[in-house]
Amino acid sequence: MTTTEESPARPALTPLRQARERFLTGRPLPADVPDEIVAAWRRARFFGVRHDLKEPAEPVPPAESALLTAARPVLERIAPALASGQSSLALTDERLRVLWSAGNGPGDEQWRDLSEQQVGHNSAALALRTRRRAEVHGPEHFLDLWQDVSAVSVPVLAPENGQVLGTVTVASGLCTGCTPHPGAALAEATATAVEAELLARSRTAERALLDAYQRAAARPGAAVVALDGKNRLLSEAAAGTLSPGAVAVLERTAAANGPGRGNTDLSPPYDSARNGTGSAAFDLELPDGTGTAHVTPVRHLGAVIGVVAVVEPPSDEAVRPHTEQPRTALAGRSVPWRHATAQATELARTREPLLLTGERGTGKTALARELLSARGDLDPLVVDAAEGPADDPDSWAKAWADNRAILLRHAERLAQSDIAALNSLLDEHPEAPLLLTYTPGTPPGPCLQRLLDTLAARSVTLPALRERPDDIRELLPALAPKPAPRQPPLTWTLDALRALERHPWPGNITELAHLVRALAEHRRLAGPVRRAELPDLVREGPAARQLSPMESAERTAILEALRRHGGNKARAAAALGIARATLYRKLRGYSL
Numbered sequence: 001m002t003t004t005e006e007s008p009a010r011p012a013l014t015p016l017r018q019a020r021e022r023f024l025t026g027r028p029l030p031a032d033v034p035d036e037i038v039a040a041w042r043r044a045r046f047f048g049v050r051h052d053l054k055e056p057a058e059p060v061p062p063a064e065s066a067l068l069t070a071a072r073p074v075l076e077r078i079a080p081a082l083a084s085g086q087s088s089l090a091l092t093d094e095r096l097r098v099l100w101s102a103g104n105g106p107g108d109e110q111w112r113d114l115s116e117q118q119v120g121h122n123s124a125a126l127a128l129r130t131r132r133r134a135e136v137h138g139p140e141h142f143l144d145l146w147q148d149v150s151a152v153s154v155p156v157l158a159p160e161n162g163q164v165l166g167t168v169t170v171a172s173g174l175c176t177g178c179t180p181h182p183g184a185a186l187a188e189a190t191a192t193a194v195e196a197e198l199l200a201r202s203r204t205a206e207r208a209l210l211d212a213y214q215r216a217a218a219r220p221g222a223a224v225v226a227l228d229g230k231n232r233l234l235s236e237a238a239a240g241t242l243s244p245g246a247v248a249v250l251e252r253t254a255a256a257n258g259p260g261r262g263n264t265d266l267s268p269p270y271d272s273a274r275n276g277t278g279s280a281a282f283d284l285e286l287p288d289g290t291g292t293a294h295v296t297p298v299r300h301l302g303a304v305i306g307v308v309a310v311v312e313p314p315s316d317e318a319v320r321p322h323t324e325q326p327r328t329a330l331a332g333r334s335v336p337w338r339h340a341t342a343q344a345t346e347l348a349r350t351r352e353p354l355l356l357t358g359e360r361g362t363g364k365t366a367l368a369r370e371l372l373s374a375r376g377d378l379d380p381l382v383v384d385a386a387e388g389p390a391d392d393p394d395s396w397a398k399a400w401a402d403n404r405a406i407l408l409r410h411a412e413r414l415a416q417s418d419i420a421a422l423n424s425l426l427d428e429h430p431e432a433p434l435l436l437t438y439t440p441g442t443p444p445g446p447c448l449q450r451l452l453d454t455l456a457a458r459s460v461t462l463p464a465l466r467e468r469p470d471d472i473r474e475l476l477p478a479l480a481p482k483p484a485p486r487q488p489p490l491t492w493t494l495d496a497l498r499a500l501e502r503h504p505w506p507g508n509i510t511e512l513a514h515l516v517r518a519l520a521e522h523r524r525l526a527g528p529v530r531r532a533e534l535p536d537l538v539r540e541g542p543a544a545r546q547l548s549p550m551e552s553a554e555r556t557a558i559l560e561a562l563r564r565h566g567g568n569k570a571r572a573a574a575a576l577g578i579a580r581a582t583l584y585r586k587l588r589g590y591s592l
Helices: 013-024 035-046 066-082 123-130 184-216 236-241 244-257 335-347 364-374 394-401 416-428 446-458 469-479 494-502 508-522 536-540 549-564 569-576 580-589
Strands: 088-093 098-103 134-137 149-157 164-173 223-227 232-234 272-274 280-286 291-300 303-312 354-357 381-384 406-409 434-438 459-461
Touching (some): 013 035, 066 088, 066 098, 123 134, 123 149, 123 164, 149 184, 184 291, 184 303, 223 244, 232 236, 232 244, 244 280, 335 354, 335 364, 335 459, 354 364, 354 446, 364 434, 394 416, 416 446, 469 494, 469 508, 494 536, 549 569, 549 580, 569 580
Parallel strands (some): 354 434, 354 459, 381 406, 406 434
Antiparallel strands (some): 088 098, 134 149, 149 164, 223 232, 223 303, 280 291, 291 303
């Protein structure tokens, strides 16, 4: 539900009535008729709407929907108060089909479709298009039947994402010069109450989905996924089994059949059977050789609110042990990460020196250990320069003599004497099995710069986490501790995932790992992690960019033009001397 801070002045109705007659008879219009009203009349004529339409088409009862289910208790509390008045109240869906109506307003025929294609200009269509409260009075309507009707409509917004779900309309006799409409408060209050009911039901629906997921995941090793179009729960087995493509197929299935689609049952495109609860279940073949998902709808208050899928591997893989969680060092499918790890893997095939560089926490040491393990160096000599000068630099030469690999961490922290010894040893053993990690910072001294130059031809720079936010979803299950027996793994709402992906992560993977482990160890809530549970800096997102003085002045001018023209963007753009497309671009840039 959205409101307008002030209602713009409306044109006088008598001249507008005369202008409408001129429009209907094809005569020129006066210059003072508002452009948006003329455009609305023209749209009605384009759609073939007859202005003398006497009665609606044969009413077609709309299908039961999640919006009507949530709104019905609110509307039924209001309906008795409308019986003795001269107003009517109506609820429409996002296609402007009337789901419910009551009252004794003028022109109160049983219209079942308030779209402009059927009845021309009206307040419900205007509110749906503008996403704000809208009023239409008398001759602003296209139909003759509504020339003595005033109506106000308010959009109903989904509490989780702001999507317009429908409208609430209050209609009364013609109200000359009344701004706002006397029924505006009732329309706003009704829309607010419906949105509150939707929010309450969405929370209990999430609980129902979680309960269904936990029942399905109770079997050890079960690969279970629960989805409702907003949230996603994956068991540990599912996280290690399902490919992104398979998860995408399941998410599309949930979105196509889940809440807000008016479904009381799923329409299975595959072989279906009835489960113990009487809900239709069906089998879905997943891509990438993942296997078959047995998909069962989850019901709440009579409507399908999501699905739970139990994934069975292909028959020839049924005896395979469960796939391990992705290794943190190699988790990630983004182009920057795949390029860096592919380059490092190729260079590490030979046992020559290799330098991994990158910001702190980017995973240099973890990747180095994976590379060493992959080529069979299972017992490398690990030296961490951050712990102080090497106790015995001669041990490096001894390790090389024994053909033992060396992992040297934090090369930027090496003492000058150690750097000199390392340079001398590399001069003598240029093909030594040495793997170094280096974090750029202060300008290196001459000795360290010589070492870096020596290794430059065999160096790989790992991208920062902010440069590969798409990998965060794959890193989360790899970083999370293994859950306790019979406990679901840590999962995340889409809203929380979006916040994680927007955070700049100055500490990179290390910082993300600390956050995941802290939540896993100290969290007491059930269900997926919500955005509200994240630390303030992560939850609120990066600070907005500071505007320059010229940008601030331009933003102020745009706001003033929009206020002066009642929010009409076309008129505001004309007043500012810019194209409407330019205005829209600037509005997005200034987050207006």
